[in-house]
Amino acid sequence: MPPAYPSKHHTVFVNSTSPQNDSALFSTIPSEIRSIIFTYALASYATVDPNKAYRPDAVYTRPEYTAPHIPDVALLSTCQAVYHESWWRLWENAQHTFWLTALDRSPLTELQTRKQRLLYGDKSAAPRRIQPAQHSDFQQRLRALFISRPEPSTTPSDESSTVDKSPPVELGHARIFPQLYMLEPGNALNQLYKLPHFHPRCITITLRHTDWWFWENDHHLFIRSGFVNKVRLPRSCKVFCMELESLERKKAQIDYVAAQMCDDWQFSRAEDNMPFRADSKDCETTTWEGSSMWHGQRWVRDEVDERPEKLSYYVKTVLSESEYKRPHAAEIHVPTALAQTTRAPNAVAAPGAMGVSTQGDFLNNNELVQALVPAGTPASEARQMVADWKERRRQRYVRETGFRLAHQGPPGGFIPIGDSQANAQSNSPANDHASVQANDGSNDDSDDGTDDETSD
Incomplete structure (x- = not known):
């Protein structure tokens, strides 16, 4: 309800207010x-x-x-x-x-x-x-x-x-x-x-x-x-x-x-x-x-x-x-x-503690674009398409530079390492799937036509 007392609110009205008795x-x-x-x-x-x-x-x-x-x-x-x-x-x-x-x-x-x-x-x-x-x-x-x-x-x-x-x-x-x-x-x-x-x-x-x-x-x-x-x-x-x-x-x-x-x-x-x-x-x-x-x-x-x-x-x-x-x-x-009991359906790892990396829990929009992921693609398929795109990019890098890359993080995440690092890591069975040799037979020129994206 409006206040029952006069107001100091100022207006630009010039004429006095009509009581509107006919309304x-x-x-x-x-x-x-x-x-x-x-x-x-x-x-x-x-x-x-x-x-x-x-x-x-x-x-x-x-x-x-x-x-x-x-x-x-x-x-x-x-x-x-x-x-x-x-x-x-x-x-x-x-x-x-x-x-x-x-x-x-x-x-x-x-x-x-x-x-x-x-x-x-x-x-x-x-x-x-x-x-x-x-x-x-x-x-x-x-x-x-x-x-x-x-x-x-x-x-x-x-x-x-x-x-x-x-x-x-x-x-x-x-x-x-x-x-x-x-x-x-x-x-x-x-x-x-x-x-x-x-x-x-x-x-x-x-x-x-x-x-x-x-x-x-x-x-x-x-x-x-x-x-x-x-x-x-x-x-x-x-x-x-x-x-x-x-x-x-x-x-x-x-x-x-x-x-x-x-x-x-x-x-x-x-x-x-x-x-x-x-x-x-x-x-x-x-x-x-x-x-x-x-x-x-x-x-x-x-x-x-x-x-x-x-x-x-x-x-x-x-x-x-x-x-x-x-x-x-x-x-x-x-x-x-x-x-x-409320774990994420597409989580990479168990629910994280304070400060634990969330790498892999989300996909950057620029990666989705470069991997040609269509809008509306389910999460599991989108993650796999981005991982495949990163793998193609990694293989191309190996062919062009002769470096072999050490796996780091979720699937598709790799960093280049020097020969001394590679030799030290190659003796570890845990690294068998984390590195590949340049000129490996699996890296022949069998591109599928979708790996011509510019690298990040």
Whole structure:
């Protein structure tokens, strides 16, 4: 509902506002119903302009985030009465999105860039200390557009005391996409929550598949709890959600983390210390399918052959409500035994530990192009085609240089070695298949016509 007191919001209107007594919208329909109508009419939606749509393989493309969100403002142009009653809904109804991530993991539209500067100071800089709120465009808009303040009822000298006591206009929904290295310490989240005039009713934190620690190594899921014990939700918050996303095959791990959050974690609200807890029966699950490309790499490890170039995601939403207090929150680690049951279908090796190489778990896009791998090729076939292309390239290198090559890494990965190295390695049975002699009979001129690619 709009504030019941006059607003200081300035417009360019010259004529006075008509009461619209002849309009059924204002004379017959109750203001509560009119509020619902205006809220629906001014809701934001993903633009259908194909020139503004996000790439399907962009790291931030997902359900509800296929293009920048824009509102339809035609309603506000109908008359001043509608405008004065609903101008602020454009900001209240919008889903305000914040990206606590490296900047190449977020869309940098004009509005997003302003919010990034709030968090990072410079859109071209890596994540660092959050800049003071008073220097951000977003903070200025919060003050100018979100807050309807009463006119001073006494003298100008009393205005400052009157302004600070006026009730705020609350935002509907704030959504945060953090990487764990930005979320867990809690500092960035705290600074966001403490912005003056930032009063969201609902807050959602979404952890994407690539936001978890060591996802590249297929490490089991874990999350540290520092932010739970440190961060206080804004006083306006009434609903707090955490969306946990990973691959469909890691469903059991997501369920485990969600269950632990429901059992052990408790968030608190600022000022009144109202505790927020989750109940497992209130958790919701969704699934969706997206591209397996990530920054120019096709992650064949996680594909299933029936759905080439696609990854299936599993999302569980943990909804927190105010309830009794709980002890200090602890870290959550998926047990190793459970992690072993969710192994990738096309993994080269067992799920990796921290820092273990992921070589072979993905195929670089330039290799897919040079190996002439058609779009839609299943992961196992694509990996074999790239390996065959590398082998043809290796054999051609042997013919042209006389070097023999030592095998290193996954199939098709070779490096040249000198004669002294080769002789030292040739005595080892383990290297019988890792090197070949120049002028070997198997390397006759039997090219298949597809090995004329330029070498990397």
